[in-house]
Amino acid sequence: MAQENLNPFEIAQRQFDTAAEKLGLDDGMREVLRYPKRQLVVSVPTLMDDGSVRVFQGYRVQHNVARGPAKGGIRYHPKVTIDEVKALASWMTWKCATVNIPYGGGKGGVTCDPKKMSRAELERMTRRYASEISIIIGPDRDIPAPDVYTDSQTMAWIMDTYSMTRGYSALGVVTGKPLELGGSAGRREATARGALFCIREACQVMKKPLRGATAAVQGFGNAGAIAARLLHDDGARVVAVSDSKGGLYSSRGLDIPRVLEHKENTGSVVGFKGAERVTNDELLETRCDILVPAALENQITLRNASRVRARIVAEAANGPTTPGADRVLHERGSFVIPDILCNAGGVTVSYFEWAQNLQGFFWDEFEVNKQLERFMKRAFHEVLETSRKHNVDMRVAAYVLAVARVAEATRVRGLFP
Numbered sequence: 256m257a258q259e260n261l262n263p264f265e266i267a268q269r270q271f272d273t274a275a276e277k278l279g280l281d282d283g284m285r286e287v288l289r290y291p292k293r294q295l296v297v298s299v300p301t302l303m304d305d306g307s308v309r310v311f312q313g314y315r316v317q318h319n320v321a322r323g324p325a326k327g328g329i330r331y332h333p334k335v336t337i338d339e340v341k342a343l344a345s346w347m348t349w350k351c352a353t354v355n356i357p358y359g360g361g362k363g364g365v366t367c368d369p370k371k372m373s374r375a376e377l378e379r380m381t382r383r384y385a386s387e388i389s390i391i392i393g394p395d396r397d398i399p400a401p402d403v404y405t406d407s408q409t410m411a412w413i414m415d416t417y418s419m420t421r422g423y424s425a426l427g428v429v430t431g432k433p434l435e436l437g438g439s440a441g442r443r444e445a446t447a448r449g450a451l452f453c454i455r456e457a458c459q460v461m462k463k464p465l466r467g468a469t470a471a472v473q474g475f476g477n478a479g480a481i482a483a484r485l486l487h488d489d490g491a492r493v494v495a496v497s498d499s500k501g502g503l504y505s506s507r508g509l510d511i512p513r514v515l516e517h518k519e520n521t522g523s524v525v526g527f528k529g530a531e532r533v534t535n536d537e538l539l540e541t542r543c544d545i546l547v548p549a550a551l552e553n554q555i556t557l558r559n560a561s562r563v564r565a566r567i568v569a570e571a572a573n574g575p576t577t578p579g580a581d582r583v584l585h586e587r588g589s590f591v592i593p594d595i596l597c598n599a600g601g602v603t604v605s606y607f608e609w610a611q612n613l614q615g616f617f618w619d620e621f622e623v624n625k626q627l628e629r630f631m632k633r634a635f636h637e638v639l640e641t642s643r644k645h646n647v648d649m650r651v652a653a654y655v656l657a658v659a660r661v662a663e664a665t666r667v668r669g670l671f672p
């Protein structure tokens with residue numbers, strides 16, 4: 256089998272090219288939309304607890320701001336590269352356009368191993384990184400949020416660092432903040448809840464009731480663990496879950512609230528009593544109705560796509576499926592809810608959080624979830640309609656919808672100077 260290209264930015268560009276071709280965009284517009292607007296690479300010197308100084312590499316990429324400020328998370332992971340951040344930033348551009356919220360796309364990351372750092376080291380690294388990127392972020396310019404191995408505490412440090420340099424409290428500079436600091440009700444669950452709204456719609460398309468359906472979830476963090484809980488609460492039988500240390504399987508269905516407790520107490524799902532141990536590879540091939548990849552990129556590839564048995568693949572993670580695997584899944588009749596639609600609940604409630612911060616007026620969780628459902632259902636059906644109109648799969652349809660919106664905004668703005 257030919258070696259598959261797993262470079263995330265080249266994958267993102269191929270996905271864009273397919274949509275540009277369908278839309279018949281001219282060459283100039285394609286060039287404008289293909290590349291990031293701005294890329295900042297920073298060195299992040301950090302005092303470690305043993306008195307030594309380490310310099311981490313950090314990035315912030317703004318892919319496109321035609322429709323509004325750049326928006327996107329910050330990832331801490333040993334494998335973060337500039338191409339990964341560029342891909343994630345461009346996916347944010349298309350995601351914000353898919354759900355039609357007034358943002359462009361951005362993303363940031365620091366190449367580090369947060370599991371091997373103390374809280375004090377993480378705070379010092381975060382504050383220095385925030386200070387280095389503060390020259391391009393801001394409530395009207397570029398608004399970070401949590402991503403893999405960053406959380407509301409990370410956002411609080413960034414908000415505080417940015418505010419100290421400005422001399423006032425700038426709540427709207429980041430989203431995914433703690434509630435005490437202007438965070439939004441429902442933001443923690445938003446990515447998973449948005450995915451659940453999409454899964455409910457997909458079940459109707461596939462004529463498969465969610466109640467009693469079987470599900471497997473890869474990744475047990477913000478996106479995955481909460482998706483597992485919401486699926487469980489909706490009456491689905493979650494038969495497999497996993498995290499970076501391995502996975503669990505039970506044909507009778509896992510007691511998700513107890514698995515959550517186990518993860519809370521031990522740091523992993525592994526070791527949970529009353530379930531078989533499976534690897535992450537086995538989890539992806541589990542016999543189930545709904546597969547939710549909620550960890551990292553390039554999990555479903557040409558190597559394993561033909562063994563994926565789920566009828567619905569709900570991409571809570573960004574970029575979990577390669578273009579080659581996508582083709583295989585489509586040919587086998589799986590319904591793939593693409594990442595730029597499926598996990599857009601996070602950025603949608605981030606948008607609500609930002610709007611609440613700018614207004615200084617806060618909504619309750621009922622209101623947040625109601626609006627989230629409205630945005631996600633509307634986007635799902637617009638993508639479905641586009642897929643039927645152009646006779647393409649849901650991913651190509653989402654890109655066609657999103658690229659058309661960004662291209663039109665770019666066209667009416669005109670080319671400066």
Ligand code: NAD
Pocket residue numbers: 401402403404405446473474475476477478479497498499500535549550551552571572573574598599601602
């Ligand atoms: P997180 O840090 O909260 O959790 C990551 C989870 O993935 C952990 O359980 C970790 O153990 C697991 N994991 C890491 N490496 C793994 C591997 N090789 N195999 C299996 N599991 C592995 O991160 P998150 O915020 O849940 O992000 C997960 C995915 O969802 C990412 O692709 C992210 O970009 C995407 N996403 C997150 C949000 C958000 O609001 N947090 C929004 C949209 C998309």
